[in-house]
Amino acid sequence: xxxxxxxxxxxxxxxxxxxxxxxxxxxxxxxxxxxxxxxxxxxxxxxxxxxxxxxxxxxxxxxxxxxxxxxxxxxxxxxxxxxxxxxxxxxxxxxxxxxxxxxxxxxxxxxxxxxxxxxxxxxxxxxxxxxxxxxxxxxxxxxxxxxxxxxxxxxxxxxxxxxxxxxxxxxxxxxxxxxxxxx
Amino acid sequence: xxxxxxxxxxxxxxxxxxxxxxxxxxxxxxxxxxxxxxxxxxxxxxxxxxxxxxxxxxxxxxxxxxxxxxxxxxxxxxxxxxxxxxxxxxxxxxxxxxxxxxxxxxxxxxxxxxxxxxxxxxxxxxxxxxxxxxxxxxxxxxxxxxxxxxxxxxxxxxxxxxxxxxxxxxxxxxxxxxxxxxxxxxxxxxxxxxxxxxxxxxxxxxxxxxxxxxxxxxxxxxxxxxxxxxxxxxxxxxxxxxxxxxxxxxxxxxxxxxxxxxxxxxxxxxxxxxxxxxxxxxxxxxxxxxxxxxxxxxxxxxxxxxxxxxxxxxxxxxxxxxxxxxxxxxxxxxxxxxxxxxxxxxxxxxxxxxxxxxxxxxxxxxxxxxxxxxxxxxxxxxxxxxxxxxxxxxxxxxxxxxxxxxxxxxxxxxxxxxxxxxxxxxxxxxxxxxxxxxxxxxxxxxxxxxxxxxxxxxxxxxxxxxxxxxxxxxxxxxxxxxxxxxxxxxxxx
Numbered sequence: 001x002x003x004x005x006x007x008x009x010x011x012x013x014x015x016x017x018x019x020x021x022x023x024x025x026x027x028x029x030x031x032x033x034x035x036x037x038x039x040x041x042x043x044x045x046x047x048x049x050x051x052x053x054x055x056x057x058x059x060x061x062x063x064x065x066x067x068x069x070x071x072x073x074x075x076x077x078x079x080x081x082x083x084x085x086x087x088x089x090x091x092x093x094x095x096x097x098x099x100x101x102x103x104x105x106x107x108x109x110x111x112x113x114x115x116x117x118x119x120x121x122x123x124x125x126x127x128x129x130x131x132x133x134x135x136x137x138x139x140x141x142x143x144x145x146x147x148x149x150x151x152x153x154x155x156x157x158x159x160x161x162x163x164x165x166x167x168x169x170x171x172x173x174x175x176x177x178x179x180x181x182x183x
Numbered sequence: 184x185x186x187x188x189x190x191x192x193x194x195x196x197x198x199x200x201x202x203x204x205x206x207x208x209x210x211x212x213x214x215x216x217x218x219x220x221x222x223x224x225x226x227x228x229x230x231x232x233x234x235x236x237x238x239x240x241x242x243x244x245x246x247x248x249x250x251x252x253x254x255x256x257x258x259x260x261x262x263x264x265x266x267x268x269x270x271x272x273x274x275x276x277x278x279x280x281x282x283x284x285x286x287x288x289x290x291x292x293x294x295x296x297x298x299x300x301x302x303x304x305x306x307x308x309x310x311x312x313x314x315x316x317x318x319x320x321x322x323x324x325x326x327x328x329x330x331x332x333x334x335x336x337x338x339x340x341x342x343x344x345x346x347x348x349x350x351x352x353x354x355x356x357x358x359x360x361x362x363x364x365x366x367x368x369x370x371x372x373x374x375x376x377x378x379x380x381x382x383x384x385x386x387x388x389x390x391x392x393x394x395x396x397x398x399x400x401x402x403x404x405x406x407x408x409x410x411x412x413x414x415x416x417x418x419x420x421x422x423x424x425x426x427x428x429x430x431x432x433x434x435x436x437x438x439x440x441x442x443x444x445x446x447x448x449x450x451x452x453x454x455x456x457x458x459x460x461x462x463x464x465x466x467x468x469x470x471x472x473x474x475x476x477x478x479x480x481x482x483x484x485x486x487x488x489x490x491x492x493x494x495x496x497x498x499x500x501x502x503x504x505x506x507x508x509x510x511x512x513x514x515x516x517x518x519x520x521x522x523x524x525x526x527x528x529x530x531x532x533x534x535x536x537x538x539x540x541x542x543x544x545x546x547x548x549x550x551x552x553x554x555x556x557x558x559x560x561x562x563x564x565x566x567x568x569x570x571x572x573x574x575x576x577x578x579x580x581x582x583x584x585x586x587x588x589x590x591x592x593x594x595x596x597x598x599x600x601x602x603x604x605x606x607x608x609x610x611x612x613x614x615x616x617x618x619x620x621x622x623x624x625x626x627x628x629x630x631x632x633x634x635x636x637x638x639x640x641x642x643x644x645x646x647x648x649x650x651x652x653x654x655x656x657x658x659x660x661x662x663x664x665x666x667x668x669x670x671x672x673x674x675x676x
Binding site for chain 2: 087138
């Protein structure tokens with residue numbers, strides 16, 4: 001029994017060490033920032049946009065789209081996916097943060113700036129032929145007269161959320177953000 | 184570490200009658216774990232194949248919400264990790280701990296284990312229905328809705344306590360390295376999942392970039408401290424046992440174990456490279472990725488020498504258990520070498536956000552963990568069912584299909600990822616052109632996943648035939664090369 005306790009203590013201590021350093025310390029470091037510390041930092045999401053972030057999560061948009069542009073990712077900036085590198089304050093409103101791990105579609109860090117709500121609706125309803133994106137017809141009302149595209153409440157919420165994704169915070173502010181020290 | 188022995192303690196301390204009693208005590212619960220794991224394996228395989236089809240034909244299921252790309256992609260991952268790998272892992276780990284401890288499961292355990300398996304399956308089914316129905320956390324690796332995840336954590340705690348009981352009640356005082364790996368996996372699993380569920384719940388109320396560090400840690404720890412120890416516990420048991428040889432060094436085995444425990448929880452932070460977490464967090468993750476080569480080398484120098492002189496031998500040719508274990512061991516070393524190389528920023532930056540990430544996950548899940556589990560099930564299931572595998576043809580079909588499919592999948596995605604990475608790094612290449620360039624590899628992925636699905640279906644069918652006791656009663660195990668000359672004592676049950 002004593003041997004088991006010693007063994008378990010060793011395992012759990014090493015696990016706690018990695019969690020404490022990699023999770024606890026960044027939480028203390030980043031969590032201390034005031035939400036209004038940087039000019040242009042995202043405002044809390046509206047109720048509609050918050051619902052849209054849940055649709056974004058439920059449809060697993062992060063499976064194909066990132067929301068993070070690394071410092072030095074000049075190709076992403078040249079493709080106009082963003083105006084600057086991502087900083088921690090960009091995720092002030094994220095619930096939860098969904099930065100994504102694959103780019104099967106373009107990065108969405110600044111999609112609210114580079115696309116209109118109408119363009120996003122058209123894209124979700126019928127993506128271009130050269131895109132890998134599937135159409136999300138079920139987010140739109142079926143059988144509208146004259147082929148009109150009318151989003152369902154979930155579709156409207158998703159578009160509202162996507163429109164909040166913009167890098168309004170200027171580069172100067174991002175450069176001075178205390179923990180933006182991306183590698 | 185005193186008491187280290189290379190293989191099955193019960194082979195030394197328990198009589199055949201006692202071993203039969205241990206198997207009988209575990210028969211119903213573990214066949215339930217393994218049987219339901221195989222159902223999840225097929226569900227995961229089907230969903231993964233549908234994902235690959237939808238990647239080639241994006242409009243294929245556009246009108247059906249429950250079959251949208253994002254939902255089935257998340258559901259396939261949950262089915263593979265928490266359905267197949269977790270349930271099969273529990274089935275194998277509990278059998279090994281009981282056999283190594285030389286104890287039969289008491290009556291209360293025979294009721295508790297099926298209850299845990301039923302609760303697990305019900306929660307996972309509800310969570311999967313939630314994902315396909317449009318309710319998900321949206322966080323890769325932890326998509327199950329909170330309540331389903333909570334039930335799984337409760338079941339994990341229960342099963343970890345049961346694993347600890349098997350360890351405490353063991354008849355031999357010795358501590359085997361395979362026991363240590365399995366116990367570490369059982370204990371780490373609920374801690375990692377519980378912390379992740381907690382972070383997700385807190386994150387909803389407390390938004391911010393620090394969540395990224397927490398979730399990256401949890402994904403890395405899930406592989407480093409659960410899946411890898413589980414696989415290594417299996418390999419450290421079966422390779423010496425089937426080959427009838429001791430491992431090279433007990434000291435090296437324990438060094439490998441503790442060094443994995445030390446760095447296994449850190450590697451996930453490397454996913455934060457270029458992200459919003461503080462730079463030192465990603466740097467620590469990269470350092471851990473490189474340091475993981477240390478336990479990998481310790482395992483390799485201990486287990487590969489067992490195969491010295493065996494590569495052309497009848498034992499390797501004959502035993503499906505051994506073949507699966509060798510594939511798993513090779514994949515284990517391979518993905519740690521890959522982790523070491525991509526730990527260097529110049530290499531890692533090239534393949535970030537590309538299909539390479541999926542190739543890496545495929546190697547660790549399909550070639551390492553799954554092959555280790557298949558090998559273990561080939562050994563364990565006949566003992567639990569008291570019936571030998573009925574068909575050599577189905578074993579052959581499964582082994583080659585699973586191996587070739589997984590290798591093809593990893594190779595295609597790695598190549599596709601490399602090309603995608605080169606394209607993403609060059610702003611002159613239009614994004615649509617990058618997508619077009621990767622399409623041939625996606626065709627190969629789809630074919631590979633179909634091969635794997637058929638192979639896994641053959642395995643599930645074979646398992647069902649084993650339970651139904653079809654075919655003639657065999658005197659010895661079903662081996663690739665059947666003949667009296669290969670039925671050595673180590674290959675015999």
